[in-house]
Each structure stands twice: as C-alpha cells, then as structure tokens.
Amino acid sequence: MLRPWDLQIIINTDCERPVYIQIADAIISAIKAGKLNSGDALPGSRQLATKLKVNRNTIIEALDVLLAEEWLVSKERKGTFVADSLPTFSAAKRDVQEPLKKALATKPEIVFDDGLPDTRIAPITELAGAYRQIFNQKGRWQLMGYSHSSGDHTFRSAIVQMLNYKRGMRLSPDEIFITRGSQMAMYLSAHCLLQPGDRVIVENPGYKPAWLAFENAGASLLPVGVDADGIIIDDVKAYLRRYKSIKAIYITPHHQFPTTVTLSLQRRLELIALSNKYGFTIIEDDYDNEFHFGQRPILPVSSFENVENYVYIGTMSKIVAPALRIGYLASSQALINKISQLRKIIDVQGDNIMAQAILQLINDGHIKRHLKKATLLYRNKRDLFETLINEHLVDKVHFHKPEGGLAFWLKPKRPVDPDNISKELMKKGVQIISPREFSFGDPVNGLRLGYASLNESQLEQGVKALSLLL
Numbered sequence: 001m002l003r004p005w006d007l008q009i010i011i012n013t014d015c016e017r018p019v020y021i022q023i024a025d026a027i028i029s030a031i032k033a034g035k036l037n038s039g040d041a042l043p044g045s046r047q048l049a050t051k052l053k054v055n056r057n058t059i060i061e062a063l064d065v066l067l068a069e070e071w072l073v074s075k076e077r078k079g080t081f082v083a084d085s086l087p088t089f090s091a092a093k094r095d096v097q098e099p100l101k102k103a104l105a106t107k108p109e110i111v112f113d114d115g116l117p118d119t120r121i122a123p124i125t126e127l128a129g130a131y132r133q134i135f136n137q138k139g140r141w142q143l144m145g146y147s148h149s150s151g152d153h154t155f156r157s158a159i160v161q162m163l164n165y166k167r168g169m170r171l172s173p174d175e176i177f178i179t180r181g182s183q184m185a186m187y188l189s190a191h192c193l194l195q196p197g198d199r200v201i202v203e204n205p206g207y208k209p210a211w212l213a214f215e216n217a218g219a220s221l222l223p224v225g226v227d228a229d230g231i232i233i234d235d236v237k238a239y240l241r242r243y244k245s246i247k248a249i250y251i252t253p254h255h256q257f258p259t260t261v262t263l264s265l266q267r268r269l270e271l272i273a274l275s276n277k278y279g280f281t282i283i284e285d286d287y288d289n290e291f292h293f294g295q296r297p298i299l300p301v302s303s304f305e306n307v308e309n310y311v312y313i314g315t316m317s318k319i320v321a322p323a324l325r326i327g328y329l330a331s332s333q334a335l336i337n338k339i340s341q342l343r344k345i346i347d348v349q350g351d352n353i354m355a356q357a358i359l360q361l362i363n364d365g366h367i368k369r370h371l372k373k374a375t376l377l378y379r380n381k382r383d384l385f386e387t388l389i390n391e392h393l394v395d396k397v398h399f400h401k402p403e404g405g406l407a408f409w410l411k412p413k414r415p416v417d418p419d420n421i422s423k424e425l426m427k428k429g430v431q432i433i434s435p436r437e438f439s440f441g442d443p444v445n446g447l448r449l450g451y452a453s454l455n456e457s458q459l460e461q462g463v464k465a466l467s468l469l470l
Contacts, residue, residue, distance in 0.1 A: 020061035040082045068120040069455040087457035108431035110462045115407035115450040122321040123370045130360035149340045151178025155355040168303035174333050182315040185329040186210050189311045190217040192338045201249040203231050205438035207257045223440035230263030233270045248281040255405035258438045258448035272307050281309040288318050292404035293379045378452050385451040392467040406452035418443045428465045
C-alpha cells in the first residue's frame with residue numbers, strides 16, 4: 001500500500017524555474033530533511049497530479065529528473081520509491097579492506113566525459129514502441145530488403161526539413177547522406193575529398209578522431225590556434241600563402257571542441273571568403289547543435305548563401321543516446337554520389353529499421369518533447385556546475401559559462417602536469433580526459449569537463465577533488 005502523501009509542495013507559477021523542476025526540488029528537499037526515507041513509496045503520477053493540481057505530464061517530467069539523478073527508483077508493477085542509496089550520501093566513508101580499495105581505484109565512480117548526454121533520460125520506452133509499430137505495420141517485409149546507400153528517402157527528407165527549418169540550410173534529400181554516426185561521416189568525407197600529400201587545417205586544441213580520419217586518407221595536418229572568437233583566421237591565411245595543397249579545413253564553430261567558444265560572425269565570413277578564393281572545403285562538425293541555452297543558436301557556416309565548398313556533419317546520438325549510431329552529412333550532390341559509391345564497398349546501406357524508428361519518434365512528437373525536457377535538465381545542471389566552480393575553483397581556473405553544449409572548458413591559472421592531475425584524480429575515484437587527447441603536440445593548459453551525465457552529488461564531489469589538486 002502506498003505511503004500517505006503528507007508533504008506540502010508550494011508551486012510558484014510566477015517563478016522562472018519550470019514547475020516540474022520546482023516539484024523535483026521539493027521532493028529532494030523532503031528526502032534530505034528526512035520527511036521521505038529510503039524505501040518510501042510515492043503516489044502514482046495521476047494521484048500526485050490531482051493533489052498538486054498540475055498536468056500529469058508535469059509530474060512525469062519531475063519524476064524522470066529524480067529517477068535520472070538517482071533520488072528515486074522505479075520498480076516494475078510496484079511503483080516509484082525513494083532510492084536506498086541516495087546521491088547526497090554517496091560520498092560517505094566506508095570501511096573497505098585494502099585489496100578492495102585498490103580494485104575500486106581502477107574503476108572510477110565519477111567520470112567527467114567530453115560532453116555526453118545523460119542516457120538515463122533517453123526515450124527508451126518510446127523507441128521500443130516505435131520498433132513494435134514498425135514490425136506490426138502492413139508491408140513490413142519491404143523493410144527487410146536493401147535500400148539506397150544514401151539512406152531511406154523518407155528519413156532523409158525529415159532530416160532535410162529539420163536542417164532547413166531550424167538551421168537555415170537550403171537542402172534537398174539528394175544532398176543528404178545518412179551514416180552510422182558522425183565518425184563514419186568524417187571517414188567517408190575524408191576519403192572522397194583527400195589524396196595522399198594533401199593538407200588539412202585543424203583547430204588546436206581540437207577533435208582527434210577527425211584528425212585520424214584525415215591522416216588515414218593520406219593528408220597532413222596543419223594546426224591553428226583557437227582564442228575567444230574561435231579559430232584564428234590570420235594563422236589560416238598564413239598557411240594558405242605558404243601551401244598550395246590545402247584541400248580542407250575542419251572546424252567545430254558552434255561550440256568549439258574542446259574549448260566551447262563560438263566562432264564569431266566576422267571570422268565566419270572571412271573563412272567563407274577564403275574557401276571560395278582558394279577552393280578548399282569547409283568541413284563543419286556541428287556535433288551538439290540541439291543543446292543551446294540562449295535565445296537562439298547561431299546558424300551553421302554551411303547555411304550561408306555564398307559558401308561554395310562545404311561538408312556539414314551532424315548526429316542523432318546526442319539527441320537520443322550515444323549507442324544510437326545515426327549520423328548524417330550534407331554537401332553537394334556530386335560529393336554525395338561519390339560518398340555513396342565508397343559506402344557500398346564497406347557497408348552497402350545503413351540501419352534503415354533504426355532510421356524508421358527515429359522517424360516514428362519525430363513524427364509522433366517524442367523527439368521534440370524529449371529535447372525540451374533534456375534542454376531544461378541540462379540548463380539546470382550547467383547552472384549548478386557553474387555555481388560549484390565558483391564555490392571551489394574560482395581562484396584556481398579561468399572559465400566562461402557556455403551558452404550551449406554539455407561541457408565546460410577550464411583553464412588552470414597556473415600550468416599543471418596533466419598526467420599527474422589525471423593520475424591523482426583517479427586515485428580519488430574521479431576520471432577526466434587528459435588534455436593530451438585534444439592537443440596537437442604539447443598538451444594545452446585546459447580541462448574539458450562534461451557535466452550532463454553526472455548527478456548533483458557526483459558533480460560536487462568531482463569539483464572538490466579537482467580543487468585539491470589545482
């Protein structure tokens with residue numbers, strides 16, 4: 001039998017904080033105050049919605065947040081309960097034997113990734129339902145055959161509609177190619193654009209998996225620094241005057257990887273002018289466009305009317321979950337045809353059934369609702385992370401609050417040994433990505449800390465651990 005609900009939750013409709021966040025915070029406060037204890041059952045979402053006089057979807061969103069942050073647990077056919085192991089108390093010391101301590105030290109409890117989404121809020125139930133609908137529909141046998149190597153036409157049309165409407169592109173389905181993730185898009189583009197002896201300009205610090213794709217195609221890399229306005233165009237110009245074999249430049253202009261800065265409008269225009277003049281291709285990796293917390297995201301470089309040579313790369317993995325390998329690239333029809341021929345050698349076609357399932361989520365509005373919920377959750381986590389940095393690291397690092405994306409870039413005020421920092425943090429059960437993973441040559445003096453996949457307690461513990469070493 002469910003525990004009688006005797007908590008009073010006051011909802012302020014004039015507050016900027018969403019109602020579901022107010023409800024979630026009130027339940028967390030009740031748990032911390034001992035009004036709700038581990039194992040206590042919560043009322044059902046309908047009962048709670050009636051009690052608080054709000055829409056049931058608002059209650060579901062609040063419960064999703066609490067489940068994702070591990071304050072609550074859901075037990076099938078039983079209900080929702082306060083978790084036995086609460087985030088706030090997960091740092092409590094335990095009497096652990098020395099051999100076990102060493103074993104645990106090899107497996108970190110807190111992992112600051114490079115900006116991955118929180119898989120605990122992924123729309124798994126909706127995705128499973130979409131799969132069932134696909135296999136129950138008439139003509140489902142047609143999905144079992146081969147389709148176009150560029151991807152299902154209906155799915156490509158949906159991606160085109162999204163890019164044209166939300167990102168200012170002017171594409172047709174023949175200018176879109178569906179891949180198994182953005183890295184495959186990078187690899188195919190590299191091998192269709194580059195030849196041994198060609199050169200590619202890259203951001204430094206930057207995204208090494210892309211660098212490896214270019215090098216695998218036989219190209220040499222030319223690193224260019226990044227400042228508060230993005231890639232430094234004067235250095236790009238210097239390379240262009242020096243080398244005639246520059247065929248492409250790889251950029252992450254929306255939220256530069258790893259520094260999170262946005263390429264300024266002036267530099268975007270300069271870069272397009274240089275591309276048109278010298279004939280090199282702008283390879284634009286827009287890896288996390290969906291999560292922007294300002295008024296509106298800046299449109300891609302590839303959306304500008306006068307850009308002539310571009311490859312625009314995006315992914316669905318950040319929207320749903322990293323394990324969902326659906327990416328895409330947009331370019332000229334001539335390059336798309338060339339990529340299509342190369343793809344047939346290694347993969348024939350993509351995962352059309354998964355594409356149909358994602359299309360079902362798009363058409364049913366699940367993706368839109370999930371993005372709205374995720375964006376609110378990540379914005380609150382970002383604000384919390386900023387507060388923690390100001391409390392524990394403000395005199396030790398330089399940083400700016402990112403307008404989007406799922407990571408912060410911290411620059412220690414004094415040079416640090418990245419290998420020693422990583423080693424000492426690992427001893428404390430905290431894992432970070434070494435700056436070496438972003439650097440061309442010597443490691444840069446900066447740390448990229450993803451916050452989206454961690455709960456409140458983990459973020460606080462991780463920042464405190466880092467503070468002791470800087």
